[in-house]
Amino acid sequence: xxxFILFTFTAVLLSCGNPSSESTxxxxxxxxxxxxxxxxxxxxxxxEIYAAxxxxxxxxxxxxKAGADELIQKMEIEGxxxxxxxxxxxxxxxxxxxxxxxxxxxxxxxVVSGSIPAYLRAEDDSWVGLTKRARVIVYHPDRxxxxxLSTYEALVDPEWKGRILIRSSGNIYNQSLxxxxxxxAGEDAAKTWAEGMVTxxxxxxxxxxxxxxxxxxxxxxxxxxxxxYYLGLLRNATDEQSAKAGNAVKIFFPNQDGRGTHVNISxxxxxxxxxxxxxxxxxxxxxxxKPVQERFASxxxxxxxxxxxxxSEELESWGSFxxxxxxxxxxxxxxxxxxxxxxxxxxx
Amino acid sequence: MAIPLLVVLLSLAKGTxxxxxxxxxxxxxxxxxxxxxxxGGVGILSTILGVSAAWAVSRYAFPGRELVVKLLYxxxxxxxxxxxxxxxxxxxxxxxxxxxxxxIGLSPSGIDFMNLGGLIWVLALSLYPYVYxxxxxxxxxxxxxxxxxxxxxxxxxxxYFFTVALPLATPAIVGGVFLVxxxxxxxxGAAKYYGINTFTTGIFRTWTALEDLRSATYLAALLILxxxxxxxxxxxxxxxxxxxxxxxxxxxxxxxxxxxxxRQWLVVGAVGTPLFFxxxxxxxxxxxxxSGEPAWGISFSLxxxxxxxxxxxxxxxxxxxxxxxxxxxxxxxxxxDVLRPISKLSVIGYxxxxxxxGIGTIGSSQLIVDFFADNYGWRIGYLFYGSSLVLLYAYAFxxxxxxYHPLEAHCLKLGKPLAEAAYLLGDGKLRALRNxxxxxxxxxxxxxxxxxxxxxxxxxxxxxxxxxxDLNTLSIAAYTYAEDEQLAKAAPPALLLILLxxxxxxxxxxxxxxxx
Numbered sequence: 001x002x003x004f005i006l007f008t009f010t011a012v013l014l015s016c017g018n019p020s021s022e023s024t025x026x027x028x029x030x031x032x033x034x035x036x037x038x039x040x041x042x043x044x045x046x047x048e049i050y051a052a053x054x055x056x057x058x059x060x061x062x063x064x065k066a067g068a069d070e071l072i073q074k075m076e077i078e079g080x081x082x083x084x085x086x087x088x089x090x091x092x093x094x095x096x097x098x099x100x101x102x103x104x105x106x107x108x109x110x111v112v113s114g115s116i117p118a119y120l121r122a123e124d125d126s127w128v129g130l131t132k133r134a135r136v137i138v139y140h141p142d143r144x145x146x147x148x149l150s151t152y153e154a155l156v157d158p159e160w161k162g163r164i165l166i167r168s169s170g171n172i173y174n175q176s177l178x179x180x181x182x183x184x185a186g187e188d189a190a191k192t193w194a195e196g197m198v199t200x201x202x203x204x205x206x207x208x209x210x211x212x213x214x215x216x217x218x219x220x221x222x223x224x225x226x227x228x229y230y231l232g233l234l235r236n237a238t239d240e241q242s243a244k245a246g247n248a249v250k251i252f253f254p255n256q257d258g259r260g261t262h263v264n265i266s267x268x269x270x271x272x273x274x275x276x277x278x279x280x281x282x283x284x285x286x287x288x289x290k291p292v293q294e295r296f297a298s299x300x301x302x303x304x305x306x307x308x309x310x311x312s313e314e315l316e317s318w319g320s321f322x323x324x325x326x327x328x329x330x331x332x333x334x335x336x337x338x339x340x341x342x343x344x345x346x347x348x
Numbered sequence: 349m350a351i352p353l354l355v356v357l358l359s360l361a362k363g364t365x366x367x368x369x370x371x372x373x374x375x376x377x378x379x380x381x382x383x384x385x386x387x388g389g390v391g392i393l394s395t396i397l398g399v400s401a402a403w404a405v406s407r408y409a410f411p412g413r414e415l416v417v418k419l420l421y422x423x424x425x426x427x428x429x430x431x432x433x434x435x436x437x438x439x440x441x442x443x444x445x446x447x448x449x450x451x452i453g454l455s456p457s458g459i460d461f462m463n464l465g466g467l468i469w470v471l472a473l474s475l476y477p478y479v480y481x482x483x484x485x486x487x488x489x490x491x492x493x494x495x496x497x498x499x500x501x502x503x504x505x506x507x508y509f510f511t512v513a514l515p516l517a518t519p520a521i522v523g524g525v526f527l528v529x530x531x532x533x534x535x536x537g538a539a540k541y542y543g544i545n546t547f548t549t550g551i552f553r554t555w556t557a558l559e560d561l562r563s564a565t566y567l568a569a570l571l572i573l574x575x576x577x578x579x580x581x582x583x584x585x586x587x588x589x590x591x592x593x594x595x596x597x598x599x600x601x602x603x604x605x606x607x608x609x610x611r612q613w614l615v616v617g618a619v620g621t622p623l624f625f626x627x628x629x630x631x632x633x634x635x636x637x638x639s640g641e642p643a644w645g646i647s648f649s650l651x652x653x654x655x656x657x658x659x660x661x662x663x664x665x666x667x668x669x670x671x672x673x674x675x676x677x678x679x680x681x682x683x684x685d686v687l688r689p690i691s692k693l694s695v696i697g698y699x700x701x702x703x704x705x706g707i708g709t710i711g712s713s714q715l716i717v718d719f720f721a722d723n724y725g726w727r728i729g730y731l732f733y734g735s736s737l738v739l740l741y742a743y744a745f746x747x748x749x750x751x752y753h754p755l756e757a758h759c760l761k762l763g764k765p766l767a768e769a770a771y772l773l774g775d776g777k778l779r780a781l782r783n784x785x786x787x788x789x790x791x792x793x794x795x796x797x798x799x800x801x802x803x804x805x806x807x808x809x810x811x812x813x814x815x816x817x818d819l820n821t822l823s824i825a826a827y828t829y830a831e832d833e834q835l836a837k838a839a840p841p842a843l844l845l846i847l848l849x850x851x852x853x854x855x856x857x858x859x860x861x862x863x864x
Contacts, residue, residue, distance in 0.1 A: 241446065
């Protein structure tokens with residue numbers, strides 16, 4: 001029992017970290033040596049980039065990883081004593097929500113506004129996109145006639161009955177896609193589309209994006225709507241069955257003759273009560289810079305938000321495409337309408 | 349202890365949110381239905397698995413029994429979402445089964461496992477150890493005299509099991525199934541992956557996608573109500589019956605017998621089924637994933653993460669045990685009637701989705717932070733956000749039920765006579781507790797410690813929200829990779845987690861078992 005108590009104390013002490021250095025370095029004018037990042041991203045490359053930033057600037061990056069919704073809730077409750085400097089999410093919708101709740105402040109940096117195009121930033125620059133992912137159609141070349149593929153809207157044609165694979169409506173990428181349709185065509189059109197998709201489903205929505213591609217290979221359906229970076233990861237997987245599934249399908253960018261393919265971002269916002277706003281801005285500038293963008297985006301097969309950064313070879317091979325340049329703020333504003341539409345349409 | 353819960357309940361006063369009409373119209377009933385089927389299915393399946401396995405190892409002797417007794421606990425160490433991924437990785441498209449079929453020349457076809465039945469199977473196999481653990485304690489405490497008496501009266505082994513042993517183990521089974529039910533209600537990752545909408549995924553949908561925290565809190569409160577009813581029913585089922593068994597002098601526990609003929613196969617089935625499907629298959633799949641990952645290995649950083657997890661889990665287990673003991677005895681001594689409703693309230697932490705508790709905990713600790721900021725101008729936020737204190741507090745709140753139930757069940761079996769005898773002989777309450785009751789409770793205490801330990805190791809939502817930044821745990825490491833569909837990278841921390849549980853399992857003695 002004594003051993004247990006000893007353990008208990010050690011555990012508490014160990015994890016107490018170093019609170020004193022945290023609270024005393026906040027004085028005005030003092031050089032900011034830490035920055036606290038709340039993030040929903042959890043890729044190994046992120047960790048390496050933060051370490052490189054620390055080496056270059058001497059600013060330590062404290063990372064809190066959790067779901068974006070929990071992090072926003074946490075920031076909201078913590079209020080003006082929140083230790084968060086930055087919020088990094090994997091979609092625009094959550095950043096817009098954080099902004100609506102008054103949790104963000106404008107990023108004042110010419111470097112950032114100079115390197116990231118305006119449609120990938122908030123109107124008041126309170127958040128910026130760092131990487132882009134497109135939601136595309138992948139199909140089995142033997143079973144799908146490419147000439148029949150055109151737009152997201154065309155997927156509801158009777159032609160595709162029982163052939164479409166897509167994950168559930170709980171997924172944020174599906175919500176954003178539908179939100180973009182709501183923004184472009186209105187709620188009624190979005191509802192008709194969602195209902196048409198449900199009619200054409202090959203199976204009840206389940207699994208993740210990779211599972212949809214594997215299901216194409218297994219013959220459960222002929223085409224799937226997935227995010228680009230999952231295809232990149234599948235094709236380059238060490239596991240040969242995954243690679244086989246990834247290589248069995250071809251990629252199609254929809255809506256090229258119209259508004260363009262739907263894209264979403266992974267983006268970062270500056271916290272309203274950031275104790276280290278200056279250091280935080282430096283980190284954003286670092287993440288938006290060309291060399292970091294190339295690394296940040298390429299390892300995960302994402303498209304860099306900085307147009308000067310080169311895209312990876314794999315993405316290059318997929319060809320260039322026209323993006324839907326709908327201001328991303330719309331995705332956040334329409335997200336709730338999209339979810340309710342999914343419920344009404346019976347898209348599980 | 350119940351403050352986070354109160355914070356949640358108080359927010360009910362603000363009324364339902366604006367999407368309430370939408371969600372009652374479109375999905376509430378369907379989600380509720382799924383949850384009920386899930387709870388029922390997992391409850392039945394895990395009872396069958398847990399009780400039969402516990403009976404087989406308590407009653408029968410067979411080679412390797414000691415090893416099997418412990419192995420049967422291990423599926424608990426595999427987080428349910430990892431088990432869910434492992435099953436799809438094995439049976440699904442492009443999975444291990446397909447590979448094997450290709451190798452032996454069969455036409456490759458996966459088995460679709462991502463449905464309600466599959467989810468029931470996965471949850472039951474990773475949760476049955478709760479039933480098994482409490483039944484082991486109950487069965488191993490059955491005095492030999494009962495068995496001999498039954499045999500003298502002409503009861504067959506089967507009849508002894510159904511009419512004597514099983515009824516006596518009822519509180520233990522009910523306690524175990526209660527824990528299983530709570531875990532099922534709390535499951536999020538596995539259900540989400542399989543595309544099954546449950547009440548809990550509904551709470552999250554309302555909160556995160558519909559952006560209506562108030563309605564989500566309402567749903568959580570409904571869940572709490574549901575659990576209260578379940579608690580009440582389980583007490584009703586127990587009624588006024590007594591489960592006290594008195595052991596007469598001599599051998600306390602009947603000797604185990606060697607099974608022959610058809611019984612032998614039953615025993616093999618009872619322990620083999622959970623071991624194969626709950627342990628060997630998912631473990632095999634995890635190892636397969638690890639072997640496919642080039643840069644794997646128990647690296648130093650992984651070991652450090654493991655150590656942190658270990659320390660936090662031990663701290664949480666001890667805290668829960670102490671609190672649970674206090675609750676059991678204080679309410680037993682009856683001097684503090686006030687404690688009865690509180691003891692019921694605080695064990696509900698287990699049923700409330702972890703994320704909701706997390707919010708309640710942040711909310712209540714924020715009250716303290718604000719108090720100091722307003723009155724003294726102290727900025728003590730870092731104390732709460734930079735240390736594990738809040739996290740430990742939340743764990744204790746969340747897992748109190750896990751420690752409380754086995755202890756309470758065991759206490760009921762011990763009954764009061766021993767303590768009463770001690771009082772008659774002039775012992776005070778505390779002395780009787782220390783000298784007589786606690787030593788008798790050791791098996792239940794060990795099992796309570798172990799369950800909380802494992803639960804804390806696996807815990808996700810609370811840890812994610814409340815952990816300080818320099819703390820990292822195995823479950824977080826496994827989850828973050830799995831969520832991003834990088835299963836090969838999720839496997840090493842998951843395996844280390846299982847290994848840790850195994851080491852702890854082998855180093856602790858399960859009370860009576862070891863002494864004999």
